[in-house]
Amino acid sequence: MSWTTAILSQAVSSLFIRRNEMTHPYIHAESSARKFSGIPEDYIKIHSWFDETKYSHSHFTHRALRHHSEGIFWAEEIFGQTITNSVGKKIPTRYIGEQHVMEDCGGRIPNISDWLLRINPEPWMSRGTTFKSENEVLSILSKRDLRND
Structure with missing residues:
Protein backbone atom coordinates (compact mmCIF):
# COMPACT_ATOMS: atom_id res chain seq x y z
CA MET A 1 0.00 0.00 0.00
CA SER A 2 1.38 3.41 -0.94
CA TRP A 3 1.73 6.18 1.63
CA THR A 4 -1.03 8.22 -0.10
CA THR A 5 -3.42 5.26 0.09
CA ALA A 6 -2.56 4.77 3.76
CA ILE A 7 -3.15 8.46 4.56
CA LEU A 8 -6.41 8.51 2.60
CA SER A 9 -7.56 5.31 4.32
CA GLN A 10 -6.76 6.77 7.73
CA ALA A 11 -8.59 10.02 6.88
CA VAL A 12 -11.70 8.16 5.71
CA SER A 13 -11.58 5.95 8.79
CA SER A 14 -11.21 9.02 11.02
CA LEU A 15 -14.21 10.70 9.39
CA PHE A 16 -16.30 7.58 9.83
CA ILE A 17 -15.42 7.31 13.50
CA ARG A 18 -16.12 11.00 14.15
CA ARG A 19 -19.41 10.84 12.32
CA ASN A 20 -20.64 7.87 14.35
CA GLU A 21 -19.06 8.47 17.75
CA MET A 22 -22.05 10.32 19.24
CA THR A 23 -23.95 7.15 20.01
CA HIS A 24 -23.83 7.22 23.80
CA PRO A 25 -24.89 9.92 26.28
CA TYR A 26 -21.51 9.78 27.98
CA ILE A 27 -19.76 10.75 24.73
CA HIS A 28 -22.08 13.75 24.47
CA ALA A 29 -21.32 14.56 28.13
CA GLU A 30 -17.58 14.49 27.43
CA SER A 31 -18.18 16.86 24.55
CA SER A 32 -20.14 19.21 26.84
CA ALA A 33 -17.34 19.15 29.42
CA ARG A 34 -14.83 20.15 26.73
CA LYS A 35 -17.12 22.89 25.43
CA PHE A 36 -18.51 24.35 28.66
CA SER A 37 -15.90 23.18 31.25
CA GLY A 38 -16.45 20.84 34.15
CA ILE A 39 -16.68 17.06 34.01
CA PRO A 40 -18.93 14.71 31.99
CA GLU A 41 -20.95 13.85 35.10
CA ASP A 42 -22.15 17.49 35.16
CA TYR A 43 -24.02 16.88 31.89
CA ILE A 44 -24.87 13.18 31.81
CA LYS A 45 -28.46 13.53 33.08
CA ILE A 46 -29.44 15.90 30.28
CA HIS A 47 -27.78 13.83 27.56
CA SER A 48 -29.27 10.62 28.97
CA TRP A 49 -32.72 12.22 28.86
CA PHE A 50 -32.35 13.03 25.15
CA ASP A 51 -31.35 9.42 24.40
CA GLU A 52 -33.78 7.74 26.80
CA THR A 53 -36.11 6.94 23.91
CA LYS A 54 -33.56 4.35 22.72
CA TYR A 55 -34.94 2.07 25.44
CA SER A 56 -38.11 1.48 23.49
CA HIS A 57 -36.86 2.12 19.94
CA SER A 58 -33.21 1.26 19.33
CA HIS A 59 -32.93 2.93 15.94
CA PHE A 60 -31.76 6.42 15.00
CA THR A 61 -35.40 7.40 14.44
CA HIS A 62 -35.83 7.43 18.23
CA ARG A 63 -34.51 10.98 17.82
CA ALA A 64 -37.84 12.09 16.38
CA LEU A 65 -39.22 12.12 19.92
CA ARG A 66 -36.79 14.61 21.53
CA HIS A 67 -34.08 15.69 19.06
CA HIS A 68 -35.72 18.90 17.84
CA SER A 69 -36.22 22.51 18.95
CA GLU A 70 -39.31 21.62 20.99
CA GLY A 71 -37.36 18.84 22.73
CA ILE A 72 -34.66 21.33 23.69
CA PHE A 73 -37.24 23.58 25.38
CA TRP A 74 -38.79 20.53 26.99
CA ALA A 75 -35.39 19.66 28.51
CA GLU A 76 -35.22 23.20 29.86
CA GLU A 77 -38.60 22.70 31.56
CA ILE A 78 -37.38 19.46 33.15
CA PHE A 79 -33.84 20.44 34.17
CA GLY A 80 -34.30 24.18 34.69
CA GLN A 81 -32.97 27.08 32.66
CA THR A 82 -29.41 26.51 33.81
CA ILE A 83 -27.28 23.94 35.55
CA THR A 84 -24.24 24.72 37.69
CA ASN A 85 -21.33 22.52 36.72
CA SER A 86 -18.59 21.21 39.02
CA VAL A 87 -16.45 24.33 38.58
CA GLY A 88 -19.34 26.56 39.64
CA LYS A 89 -20.18 27.85 36.17
CA LYS A 90 -23.84 28.28 35.20
CA ILE A 91 -24.57 26.73 31.81
CA PRO A 92 -27.91 27.25 30.03
CA THR A 93 -29.69 23.92 29.63
CA ARG A 94 -30.76 25.05 26.18
CA TYR A 95 -27.10 25.29 25.08
CA ILE A 96 -26.48 21.71 26.22
CA GLY A 97 -29.60 20.50 24.40
CA GLU A 98 -28.65 22.39 21.25
CA GLN A 99 -25.20 20.84 21.34
CA LEU A 116 -43.20 14.16 11.65
CA LEU A 117 -43.66 15.17 8.00
CA ARG A 118 -41.31 12.34 7.02
CA ILE A 119 -43.45 9.63 8.57
CA ASN A 120 -44.88 7.35 5.91
CA PRO A 121 -48.60 7.32 6.68
CA GLU A 122 -50.25 3.96 7.24
CA PRO A 123 -54.03 3.50 7.08
CA TRP A 124 -54.31 2.70 10.81
CA MET A 125 -52.76 6.06 11.68
CA SER A 126 -55.70 8.09 10.43
CA ARG A 127 -58.68 5.88 11.21
CA GLY A 128 -60.79 7.44 13.88
CA ILE A 140 -76.22 -2.80 24.23
CA LEU A 141 -75.19 -5.65 26.52
CA SER A 142 -78.59 -5.81 28.20
CA LYS A 143 -80.32 -5.97 24.79
CA ARG A 144 -78.01 -8.83 23.78
CA ASP A 145 -78.78 -10.64 27.02
CA LEU A 146 -82.53 -10.24 26.41
CA ARG A 147 -82.20 -11.73 22.92
CA ASN A 148 -80.19 -14.69 24.20
CA ASP A 149 -82.81 -15.61 26.83
Whole structure:
Protein backbone atom coordinates (compact mmCIF):
# COMPACT_ATOMS: atom_id res chain seq x y z
CA MET A 1 0.00 0.00 0.00
CA SER A 2 1.38 3.41 -0.94
CA TRP A 3 1.73 6.18 1.63
CA THR A 4 -1.03 8.22 -0.10
CA THR A 5 -3.42 5.26 0.09
CA ALA A 6 -2.56 4.77 3.76
CA ILE A 7 -3.15 8.46 4.56
CA LEU A 8 -6.41 8.51 2.60
CA SER A 9 -7.56 5.31 4.32
CA GLN A 10 -6.76 6.77 7.73
CA ALA A 11 -8.59 10.02 6.88
CA VAL A 12 -11.70 8.16 5.71
CA SER A 13 -11.58 5.95 8.79
CA SER A 14 -11.21 9.02 11.02
CA LEU A 15 -14.21 10.70 9.39
CA PHE A 16 -16.30 7.58 9.83
CA ILE A 17 -15.42 7.31 13.50
CA ARG A 18 -16.12 11.00 14.15
CA ARG A 19 -19.41 10.84 12.32
CA ASN A 20 -20.64 7.87 14.35
CA GLU A 21 -19.06 8.47 17.75
CA MET A 22 -22.05 10.32 19.24
CA THR A 23 -23.95 7.15 20.01
CA HIS A 24 -23.83 7.22 23.80
CA PRO A 25 -24.89 9.92 26.28
CA TYR A 26 -21.51 9.78 27.98
CA ILE A 27 -19.76 10.75 24.73
CA HIS A 28 -22.08 13.75 24.47
CA ALA A 29 -21.32 14.56 28.13
CA GLU A 30 -17.58 14.49 27.43
CA SER A 31 -18.18 16.86 24.55
CA SER A 32 -20.14 19.21 26.84
CA ALA A 33 -17.34 19.15 29.42
CA ARG A 34 -14.83 20.15 26.73
CA LYS A 35 -17.12 22.89 25.43
CA PHE A 36 -18.51 24.35 28.66
CA SER A 37 -15.90 23.18 31.25
CA GLY A 38 -16.45 20.84 34.15
CA ILE A 39 -16.68 17.06 34.01
CA PRO A 40 -18.93 14.71 31.99
CA GLU A 41 -20.95 13.85 35.10
CA ASP A 42 -22.15 17.49 35.16
CA TYR A 43 -24.02 16.88 31.89
CA ILE A 44 -24.87 13.18 31.81
CA LYS A 45 -28.46 13.53 33.08
CA ILE A 46 -29.44 15.90 30.28
CA HIS A 47 -27.78 13.83 27.56
CA SER A 48 -29.27 10.62 28.97
CA TRP A 49 -32.72 12.22 28.86
CA PHE A 50 -32.35 13.03 25.15
CA ASP A 51 -31.35 9.42 24.40
CA GLU A 52 -33.78 7.74 26.80
CA THR A 53 -36.11 6.94 23.91
CA LYS A 54 -33.56 4.35 22.72
CA TYR A 55 -34.94 2.07 25.44
CA SER A 56 -38.11 1.48 23.49
CA HIS A 57 -36.86 2.12 19.94
CA SER A 58 -33.21 1.26 19.33
CA HIS A 59 -32.93 2.93 15.94
CA PHE A 60 -31.76 6.42 15.00
CA THR A 61 -35.40 7.40 14.44
CA HIS A 62 -35.83 7.43 18.23
CA ARG A 63 -34.51 10.98 17.82
CA ALA A 64 -37.84 12.09 16.38
CA LEU A 65 -39.22 12.12 19.92
CA ARG A 66 -36.79 14.61 21.53
CA HIS A 67 -34.08 15.69 19.06
CA HIS A 68 -35.72 18.90 17.84
CA SER A 69 -36.22 22.51 18.95
CA GLU A 70 -39.31 21.62 20.99
CA GLY A 71 -37.36 18.84 22.73
CA ILE A 72 -34.66 21.33 23.69
CA PHE A 73 -37.24 23.58 25.38
CA TRP A 74 -38.79 20.53 26.99
CA ALA A 75 -35.39 19.66 28.51
CA GLU A 76 -35.22 23.20 29.86
CA GLU A 77 -38.60 22.70 31.56
CA ILE A 78 -37.38 19.46 33.15
CA PHE A 79 -33.84 20.44 34.17
CA GLY A 80 -34.30 24.18 34.69
CA GLN A 81 -32.97 27.08 32.66
CA THR A 82 -29.41 26.51 33.81
CA ILE A 83 -27.28 23.94 35.55
CA THR A 84 -24.24 24.72 37.69
CA ASN A 85 -21.33 22.52 36.72
CA SER A 86 -18.59 21.21 39.02
CA VAL A 87 -16.45 24.33 38.58
CA GLY A 88 -19.34 26.56 39.64
CA LYS A 89 -20.18 27.85 36.17
CA LYS A 90 -23.84 28.28 35.20
CA ILE A 91 -24.57 26.73 31.81
CA PRO A 92 -27.91 27.25 30.03
CA THR A 93 -29.69 23.92 29.63
CA ARG A 94 -30.76 25.05 26.18
CA TYR A 95 -27.10 25.29 25.08
CA ILE A 96 -26.48 21.71 26.22
CA GLY A 97 -29.60 20.50 24.40
CA GLU A 98 -28.65 22.39 21.25
CA GLN A 99 -25.20 20.84 21.34
CA HIS A 100 -26.65 17.32 21.74
CA VAL A 101 -29.15 17.71 18.91
CA MET A 102 -26.62 19.30 16.55
CA GLU A 103 -24.09 16.53 17.22
CA ASP A 104 -26.72 13.89 16.37
CA CYS A 105 -28.50 15.69 13.52
CA GLY A 106 -25.69 16.73 11.21
CA GLY A 107 -25.10 20.19 12.65
CA ARG A 108 -28.71 21.38 12.53
CA ILE A 109 -31.61 21.68 14.91
CA PRO A 110 -34.75 20.36 13.26
CA ASN A 111 -38.22 21.24 14.49
CA ILE A 112 -40.73 18.55 15.27
CA SER A 113 -42.39 18.97 11.87
CA ASP A 114 -39.12 18.09 10.14
CA TRP A 115 -39.43 14.66 11.76
CA LEU A 116 -43.20 14.16 11.65
CA LEU A 117 -43.66 15.17 8.00
CA ARG A 118 -41.31 12.34 7.02
CA ILE A 119 -43.45 9.63 8.57
CA ASN A 120 -44.88 7.35 5.91
CA PRO A 121 -48.60 7.32 6.68
CA GLU A 122 -50.25 3.96 7.24
CA PRO A 123 -54.03 3.50 7.08
CA TRP A 124 -54.31 2.70 10.81
CA MET A 125 -52.76 6.06 11.68
CA SER A 126 -55.70 8.09 10.43
CA ARG A 127 -58.68 5.88 11.21
CA GLY A 128 -60.79 7.44 13.88
CA THR A 129 -63.04 5.42 16.08
CA THR A 130 -65.79 6.34 18.47
CA PHE A 131 -66.10 5.01 21.95
CA LYS A 132 -69.43 4.41 23.52
CA SER A 133 -70.28 5.75 26.94
CA GLU A 134 -70.64 3.31 29.79
CA ASN A 135 -74.45 3.66 29.65
CA GLU A 136 -74.50 2.89 25.92
CA VAL A 137 -72.37 -0.21 26.43
CA LEU A 138 -74.60 -1.44 29.27
CA SER A 139 -77.69 -0.83 27.15
CA ILE A 140 -76.22 -2.80 24.23
CA LEU A 141 -75.19 -5.65 26.52
CA SER A 142 -78.59 -5.81 28.20
CA LYS A 143 -80.32 -5.97 24.79
CA ARG A 144 -78.01 -8.83 23.78
CA ASP A 145 -78.78 -10.64 27.02
CA LEU A 146 -82.53 -10.24 26.41
CA ARG A 147 -82.20 -11.73 22.92
CA ASN A 148 -80.19 -14.69 24.20
CA ASP A 149 -82.81 -15.61 26.83
